[in-house]
Amino acid sequence: MGGSMADLIEAYLKELLRDNPHGIIEIRRRELADQFRCVPSQINYVLETRFPFEKGYLVESRRGGGGYIRIMRLQWRTERDLFAEIAELISDAISAQRAEELLIRLVEARILEEREAIMLRGLVEQSITSIEPEMQDRLRATLLRNLLIVTLRR
Amino acid sequence: MGGSMADLIEAYLKELLRDNPHGIIEIRRRELADQFRCVPSQINYVLETRFPFEKGYLVESRRGGGGYIRIMRLQWRTERDLFAEIAELISDAISAQRAEELLIRLVEARILEEREAIMLRGLVEQSITSIEPEMQDRLRATLLRNLLIVTLRR
DNA sequence: CTGACTTTGACCTTTCCTGACCTTAATTAA
Protein backbone atom coordinates (compact mmCIF):
# COMPACT_ATOMS: atom_id res chain seq x y z
CA MET A 1 0.00 0.00 0.00
CA GLY A 2 2.69 2.45 -0.86
CA GLY A 3 2.08 5.42 -3.02
CA SER A 4 2.96 3.53 -6.14
CA MET A 5 1.12 4.47 -9.28
CA ALA A 6 -0.51 1.06 -9.40
CA ASP A 7 -1.82 1.60 -5.89
CA LEU A 8 -3.23 4.99 -6.77
CA ILE A 9 -5.01 3.70 -9.84
CA GLU A 10 -6.29 0.73 -7.88
CA ALA A 11 -7.69 3.00 -5.18
CA TYR A 12 -9.30 5.25 -7.75
CA LEU A 13 -11.02 2.37 -9.53
CA LYS A 14 -12.20 0.84 -6.29
CA GLU A 15 -13.71 4.13 -5.28
CA LEU A 16 -15.58 4.28 -8.57
CA LEU A 17 -16.76 0.72 -7.98
CA ARG A 18 -18.01 1.60 -4.52
CA ASP A 19 -19.85 4.60 -5.85
CA ASN A 20 -21.60 2.56 -8.49
CA PRO A 21 -24.63 0.77 -7.07
CA HIS A 22 -24.18 -2.19 -9.40
CA GLY A 23 -20.49 -2.54 -8.83
CA ILE A 24 -19.87 -2.17 -12.54
CA ILE A 25 -17.80 0.57 -14.14
CA GLU A 26 -16.57 1.30 -17.61
CA ILE A 27 -13.37 3.14 -18.35
CA ARG A 28 -11.29 4.24 -21.32
CA ARG A 29 -7.78 2.93 -21.05
CA ARG A 30 -6.16 5.86 -22.80
CA GLU A 31 -8.11 8.41 -20.77
CA LEU A 32 -7.27 6.83 -17.48
CA ALA A 33 -3.63 6.58 -18.47
CA ASP A 34 -3.58 10.27 -19.35
CA GLN A 35 -5.30 11.14 -16.11
CA PHE A 36 -2.55 9.42 -14.16
CA ARG A 37 0.22 10.40 -16.59
CA CYS A 38 1.28 6.86 -17.25
CA VAL A 39 1.47 4.56 -20.25
CA PRO A 40 -1.71 2.70 -21.17
CA SER A 41 -0.28 -0.71 -20.49
CA GLN A 42 0.09 0.31 -16.88
CA ILE A 43 -3.67 0.09 -16.69
CA ASN A 44 -3.48 -3.52 -17.80
CA TYR A 45 -0.96 -4.20 -15.11
CA VAL A 46 -3.26 -2.78 -12.47
CA LEU A 47 -6.16 -4.82 -13.78
CA GLU A 48 -4.16 -8.02 -13.80
CA THR A 49 -2.67 -7.63 -10.37
CA ARG A 50 -5.48 -5.87 -8.50
CA PHE A 51 -8.67 -7.07 -10.13
CA PRO A 52 -8.25 -10.78 -10.85
CA PHE A 53 -11.03 -13.31 -10.45
CA GLU A 54 -9.52 -14.68 -7.25
CA LYS A 55 -10.08 -11.32 -5.69
CA GLY A 56 -13.65 -11.17 -6.85
CA TYR A 57 -13.55 -9.16 -10.05
CA LEU A 58 -14.33 -9.71 -13.68
CA VAL A 59 -12.85 -7.58 -16.43
CA GLU A 60 -13.98 -7.49 -20.02
CA SER A 61 -13.11 -5.16 -22.83
CA ARG A 62 -13.55 -4.21 -26.43
CA ARG A 63 -11.05 -2.76 -28.86
CA GLY A 64 -11.47 -0.38 -31.73
CA GLY A 65 -13.28 2.91 -31.89
CA GLY A 66 -15.63 3.27 -28.98
CA GLY A 67 -13.67 0.64 -27.12
CA TYR A 68 -13.87 0.28 -23.36
CA ILE A 69 -12.83 -1.73 -20.34
CA ARG A 70 -15.56 -2.90 -18.01
CA ILE A 71 -14.77 -3.90 -14.47
CA MET A 72 -17.31 -5.82 -12.40
CA ARG A 73 -17.14 -6.57 -8.74
CA LEU A 74 -18.55 -10.00 -8.04
CA GLN A 75 -21.21 -10.03 -5.38
CA TRP A 76 -22.16 -12.83 -3.03
CA ARG A 77 -19.05 -12.44 -0.98
CA THR A 78 -20.54 -14.11 2.08
CA GLU A 79 -17.12 -15.49 2.86
CA ARG A 80 -14.32 -13.05 2.47
CA ASP A 81 -12.14 -15.36 0.41
CA LEU A 82 -14.79 -17.37 -1.29
CA PHE A 83 -13.42 -16.78 -4.73
CA ALA A 84 -9.88 -17.46 -3.72
CA GLU A 85 -11.01 -20.72 -2.20
CA ILE A 86 -12.97 -21.74 -5.24
CA ALA A 87 -10.03 -20.93 -7.45
CA GLU A 88 -7.70 -22.92 -5.23
CA LEU A 89 -9.98 -25.91 -4.99
CA ILE A 90 -10.38 -26.07 -8.71
CA SER A 91 -6.83 -25.12 -9.75
CA ASP A 92 -6.16 -26.36 -13.25
CA ALA A 93 -7.57 -29.84 -12.87
CA ILE A 94 -10.19 -31.42 -10.67
CA SER A 95 -11.52 -34.94 -10.33
CA ALA A 96 -15.20 -35.74 -10.66
CA GLN A 97 -15.37 -36.54 -6.97
CA ARG A 98 -13.75 -33.32 -5.82
CA ALA A 99 -15.99 -31.36 -8.13
CA GLU A 100 -18.98 -33.05 -6.61
CA GLU A 101 -17.77 -32.21 -3.13
CA LEU A 102 -17.28 -28.61 -4.09
CA LEU A 103 -20.79 -28.37 -5.47
CA ILE A 104 -22.24 -29.85 -2.31
CA ARG A 105 -20.31 -27.37 -0.23
CA LEU A 106 -21.51 -24.48 -2.32
CA VAL A 107 -25.08 -25.60 -1.90
CA GLU A 108 -24.64 -26.03 1.83
CA ALA A 109 -23.16 -22.57 2.00
CA ARG A 110 -26.25 -21.39 0.16
CA ILE A 111 -24.13 -19.91 -2.54
CA LEU A 112 -25.76 -22.10 -5.16
CA GLU A 113 -29.33 -23.22 -5.39
CA GLU A 114 -29.88 -26.95 -5.36
CA ARG A 115 -31.16 -27.03 -8.89
CA GLU A 116 -28.37 -24.79 -10.10
CA ALA A 117 -25.90 -27.28 -8.72
CA ILE A 118 -27.71 -30.10 -10.47
CA MET A 119 -27.60 -28.18 -13.69
CA LEU A 120 -23.91 -27.41 -13.32
CA ARG A 121 -23.09 -31.03 -12.63
CA GLY A 122 -25.07 -32.17 -15.64
CA LEU A 123 -23.50 -29.61 -17.89
CA VAL A 124 -19.98 -30.38 -16.85
CA GLU A 125 -20.20 -34.16 -16.92
CA GLN A 126 -22.10 -34.26 -20.16
CA SER A 127 -19.66 -31.92 -21.77
CA ILE A 128 -16.58 -33.89 -21.01
CA THR A 129 -17.77 -37.39 -21.84
CA SER A 130 -16.53 -37.29 -25.40
CA ILE A 131 -13.15 -35.89 -24.50
CA GLU A 132 -10.05 -38.02 -24.15
CA PRO A 133 -9.90 -39.30 -20.55
CA GLU A 134 -6.49 -37.75 -19.90
CA MET A 135 -7.97 -34.34 -20.59
CA GLN A 136 -11.10 -34.68 -18.53
CA ASP A 137 -9.90 -33.39 -15.20
CA ARG A 138 -8.44 -30.31 -16.79
CA LEU A 139 -11.49 -29.61 -18.84
CA ARG A 140 -13.73 -30.18 -15.86
CA ALA A 141 -11.76 -27.60 -13.92
CA THR A 142 -12.03 -25.06 -16.69
CA LEU A 143 -15.72 -25.64 -17.16
CA LEU A 144 -16.57 -25.57 -13.51
CA ARG A 145 -14.55 -22.49 -12.85
CA ASN A 146 -16.14 -20.57 -15.64
CA LEU A 147 -19.60 -21.74 -14.81
CA LEU A 148 -19.10 -20.56 -11.28
CA ILE A 149 -17.72 -17.25 -12.44
CA VAL A 150 -20.75 -16.48 -14.50
CA THR A 151 -23.19 -17.95 -12.05
CA LEU A 152 -21.89 -16.01 -9.08
CA ARG A 153 -21.59 -12.80 -11.01
CA ARG A 154 -23.76 -9.80 -10.35
CA MET B 1 -21.97 -0.55 -25.30
CA GLY B 2 -19.37 1.99 -26.13
CA GLY B 3 -21.79 4.40 -27.69
CA SER B 4 -19.93 4.26 -30.97
CA MET B 5 -21.94 5.31 -33.95
CA ALA B 6 -22.26 1.70 -35.06
CA ASP B 7 -23.69 0.84 -31.65
CA LEU B 8 -26.20 3.64 -31.84
CA ILE B 9 -27.40 2.69 -35.28
CA GLU B 10 -27.58 -0.94 -34.25
CA ALA B 11 -29.68 -0.07 -31.23
CA TYR B 12 -31.98 2.09 -33.30
CA LEU B 13 -32.59 -0.63 -35.87
CA LYS B 14 -33.15 -3.27 -33.23
CA GLU B 15 -35.70 -1.10 -31.56
CA LEU B 16 -37.51 -0.73 -34.84
CA LEU B 17 -37.37 -4.48 -35.26
CA ARG B 18 -38.80 -5.07 -31.82
CA ASP B 19 -41.58 -2.61 -32.46
CA ASN B 20 -42.54 -4.33 -35.65
CA PRO B 21 -44.70 -7.37 -34.99
CA HIS B 22 -43.32 -9.26 -37.95
CA GLY B 23 -39.71 -8.45 -37.24
CA ILE B 24 -39.33 -6.85 -40.64
CA ILE B 25 -38.31 -3.27 -41.31
CA GLU B 26 -37.41 -1.27 -44.37
CA ILE B 27 -35.06 1.68 -44.39
CA ARG B 28 -33.50 4.11 -46.81
CA ARG B 29 -29.76 4.03 -46.58
CA ARG B 30 -29.22 7.66 -47.42
CA GLU B 31 -31.93 8.81 -45.05
CA LEU B 32 -30.61 6.81 -42.15
CA ALA B 33 -27.09 8.04 -42.83
CA ASP B 34 -28.32 11.64 -42.80
CA GLN B 35 -30.24 11.01 -39.62
CA PHE B 36 -27.07 9.86 -37.88
CA ARG B 37 -24.82 12.30 -39.73
CA CYS B 38 -22.60 9.64 -41.13
CA VAL B 39 -21.54 8.41 -44.50
CA PRO B 40 -23.91 5.91 -46.17
CA SER B 41 -21.41 3.09 -46.22
CA GLN B 42 -21.45 3.22 -42.46
CA ILE B 43 -24.91 1.72 -42.67
CA ASN B 44 -23.49 -1.20 -44.61
CA TYR B 45 -20.87 -1.66 -41.96
CA VAL B 46 -23.51 -1.88 -39.28
CA LEU B 47 -25.55 -4.31 -41.32
CA GLU B 48 -22.57 -6.56 -41.95
CA THR B 49 -21.30 -6.63 -38.41
CA ARG B 50 -24.55 -6.52 -36.46
CA PHE B 51 -27.13 -8.18 -38.67
CA PRO B 52 -25.45 -11.11 -40.42
CA PHE B 53 -27.22 -14.34 -41.17
CA GLU B 54 -25.36 -16.19 -38.43
CA LYS B 55 -26.91 -13.86 -35.92
CA GLY B 56 -30.34 -14.59 -37.24
CA TYR B 57 -31.01 -11.78 -39.64
CA LEU B 58 -31.66 -11.54 -43.32
CA VAL B 59 -30.91 -8.36 -45.19
CA GLU B 60 -32.04 -7.71 -48.71
CA SER B 61 -31.97 -4.57 -50.71
CA ARG B 62 -32.70 -2.95 -53.99
CA ARG B 63 -30.80 -0.23 -55.78
CA GLY B 64 -31.96 2.51 -58.06
CA GLY B 65 -34.88 4.80 -57.69
CA GLY B 66 -37.19 3.69 -54.94
CA GLY B 67 -34.43 1.56 -53.52
CA TYR B 68 -34.55 0.22 -49.99
CA ILE B 69 -32.91 -2.03 -47.47
CA ARG B 70 -35.07 -4.61 -45.74
CA ILE B 71 -33.98 -6.24 -42.51
CA MET B 72 -35.71 -9.36 -41.23
CA ARG B 73 -35.23 -11.18 -37.99
CA LEU B 74 -35.33 -14.91 -38.60
CA GLN B 75 -37.31 -17.21 -36.38
CA TRP B 76 -37.22 -20.93 -35.91
CA ARG B 77 -40.53 -22.42 -36.76
CA THR B 78 -40.22 -25.94 -35.49
CA GLU B 79 -38.04 -27.80 -33.10
CA ARG B 80 -36.74 -29.75 -36.05
CA ASP B 81 -35.56 -26.53 -37.69
CA LEU B 82 -33.96 -25.53 -34.47
CA PHE B 83 -31.90 -28.64 -33.95
CA ALA B 84 -31.02 -28.92 -37.59
CA GLU B 85 -29.71 -25.42 -37.64
CA ILE B 86 -27.88 -25.78 -34.37
CA ALA B 87 -26.22 -28.90 -35.67
CA GLU B 88 -25.28 -27.17 -38.89
CA LEU B 89 -24.00 -24.06 -37.19
CA ILE B 90 -21.90 -26.05 -34.79
CA SER B 91 -20.69 -28.84 -37.09
CA ASP B 92 -17.46 -30.31 -35.73
CA ALA B 93 -15.78 -27.00 -35.03
CA ILE B 94 -17.03 -23.55 -34.19
CA SER B 95 -15.30 -20.28 -33.48
CA ALA B 96 -15.86 -18.43 -30.24
CA GLN B 97 -17.65 -15.69 -32.08
CA ARG B 98 -20.04 -18.00 -33.88
CA ALA B 99 -20.82 -19.79 -30.67
CA GLU B 100 -21.56 -16.52 -28.97
CA GLU B 101 -23.81 -15.48 -31.80
CA LEU B 102 -25.72 -18.71 -31.62
CA LEU B 103 -26.33 -18.28 -27.91
CA ILE B 104 -27.53 -14.73 -28.34
CA ARG B 105 -29.88 -15.93 -30.98
CA LEU B 106 -31.23 -18.70 -28.78
CA VAL B 107 -31.97 -16.17 -26.07
CA GLU B 108 -33.63 -13.80 -28.46
CA ALA B 109 -35.75 -16.68 -29.66
CA ARG B 110 -36.60 -17.43 -26.02
CA ILE B 111 -35.30 -20.94 -26.30
CA LEU B 112 -32.81 -20.34 -23.54
CA GLU B 113 -33.48 -18.47 -20.34
CA GLU B 114 -31.27 -15.52 -19.66
CA ARG B 115 -29.76 -17.24 -16.64
CA GLU B 116 -28.98 -20.36 -18.62
CA ALA B 117 -27.58 -18.35 -21.44
CA ILE B 118 -25.27 -16.55 -19.07
CA MET B 119 -23.95 -19.83 -17.82
CA LEU B 120 -23.44 -21.25 -21.27
CA ARG B 121 -22.01 -18.03 -22.51
CA GLY B 122 -19.40 -18.10 -19.82
CA LEU B 123 -18.35 -21.48 -21.11
CA VAL B 124 -18.12 -20.73 -24.76
CA GLU B 125 -16.42 -17.42 -24.19
CA GLN B 126 -13.81 -18.36 -21.70
CA SER B 127 -13.58 -22.04 -20.97
CA ILE B 128 -11.54 -22.97 -23.94
CA THR B 129 -8.81 -20.48 -23.38
CA SER B 130 -6.65 -22.80 -21.34
CA ILE B 131 -6.72 -25.50 -23.99
CA GLU B 132 -4.16 -25.68 -26.78
CA PRO B 133 -5.27 -23.23 -29.47
CA GLU B 134 -5.29 -25.77 -32.28
CA MET B 135 -7.90 -27.79 -30.44
CA GLN B 136 -10.15 -24.95 -29.39
CA ASP B 137 -12.67 -24.80 -32.19
CA ARG B 138 -13.22 -28.53 -32.15
CA LEU B 139 -13.47 -28.74 -28.42
CA ARG B 140 -15.82 -25.82 -28.35
CA ALA B 141 -18.09 -27.55 -30.83
CA THR B 142 -18.22 -30.69 -28.74
CA LEU B 143 -18.87 -28.74 -25.61
CA LEU B 144 -21.50 -26.52 -27.04
CA ARG B 145 -23.36 -29.36 -28.63
CA ASN B 146 -23.45 -31.33 -25.42
CA LEU B 147 -24.34 -28.31 -23.37
CA LEU B 148 -27.22 -27.47 -25.62
CA ILE B 149 -28.46 -31.04 -25.64
CA VAL B 150 -28.49 -31.12 -21.87
CA THR B 151 -30.01 -27.72 -21.51
CA LEU B 152 -32.66 -27.98 -24.17
CA ARG B 153 -33.89 -31.35 -22.92
CA ARG B 154 -36.07 -30.24 -20.13
C1' DC C 1 22.68 -7.91 -3.52
C1' DT C 2 18.61 -10.12 -4.75
C1' DG C 3 14.04 -11.11 -5.80
C1' DA C 4 9.54 -9.35 -6.19
C1' DC C 5 6.98 -5.77 -7.74
C1' DT C 6 6.45 -1.81 -10.88
C1' DT C 7 6.92 1.01 -15.02
C1' DT C 8 7.76 1.76 -19.72
C1' DG C 9 7.76 1.37 -24.69
C1' DA C 10 7.73 -1.07 -29.01
C1' DC C 11 4.78 -3.66 -31.64
C1' DC C 12 0.18 -6.16 -32.51
C1' DT C 13 -4.91 -7.01 -33.19
C1' DT C 14 -9.53 -5.59 -33.40
C1' DT C 15 -13.10 -2.39 -34.47
C1' DC C 16 -14.79 1.65 -36.55
C1' DC C 17 -15.34 5.45 -39.96
C1' DT C 18 -14.82 7.68 -44.40
C1' DG C 19 -14.47 8.60 -49.28
C1' DA C 20 -13.69 7.34 -53.95
C1' DC C 21 -15.54 4.65 -57.28
C1' DC C 22 -18.98 1.03 -59.04
C1' DT C 23 -23.59 -1.16 -60.16
C1' DT C 24 -28.52 -1.24 -60.63
C1' DA C 25 -33.20 0.56 -61.29
C1' DA C 26 -36.57 4.06 -62.39
C1' DT C 27 -37.62 8.14 -64.91
C1' DT C 28 -37.40 11.29 -68.48
C1' DA C 29 -35.95 13.23 -72.96
C1' DA C 30 -35.38 12.50 -77.88
Next chain:
DNA sequence: TTAATTAAGGTCAGGAAAGGTCAAAGTCAG
Protein backbone atom coordinates in the same frame (compact mmCIF):
# COMPACT_ATOMS: atom_id res chain seq x y z
C1' DT D 1 -38.64 2.90 -77.89
C1' DT D 2 -34.21 4.02 -76.84
C1' DA D 3 -30.85 6.65 -74.67
C1' DA D 4 -29.60 9.66 -71.16
C1' DT D 5 -30.21 11.06 -66.56
C1' DT D 6 -31.03 10.57 -61.90
C1' DA D 7 -31.63 8.10 -57.72
C1' DA D 8 -30.79 4.72 -55.15
C1' DG D 9 -27.59 1.09 -52.90
C1' DG D 10 -22.69 -1.79 -52.93
C1' DT D 11 -17.59 -2.46 -52.45
C1' DC D 12 -13.29 -1.85 -50.95
C1' DA D 13 -9.18 -0.03 -49.17
C1' DG D 14 -7.06 3.09 -46.04
C1' DG D 15 -6.66 5.43 -41.89
C1' DA D 16 -7.99 6.24 -37.18
C1' DA D 17 -9.23 4.77 -32.68
C1' DA D 18 -9.34 1.88 -29.36
C1' DG D 19 -7.28 -2.02 -26.30
C1' DG D 20 -3.58 -6.24 -25.73
C1' DT D 21 1.03 -8.39 -25.17
C1' DC D 22 5.53 -8.98 -23.85
C1' DA D 23 9.98 -8.28 -22.42
C1' DA D 24 13.33 -5.07 -20.78
C1' DA D 25 14.48 -1.74 -17.47
C1' DG D 26 13.71 0.43 -13.03
C1' DT D 27 12.74 0.41 -7.93
C1' DC D 28 12.79 -0.98 -3.35
C1' DA D 29 12.41 -3.73 0.89
C1' DG D 30 15.01 -7.09 3.31
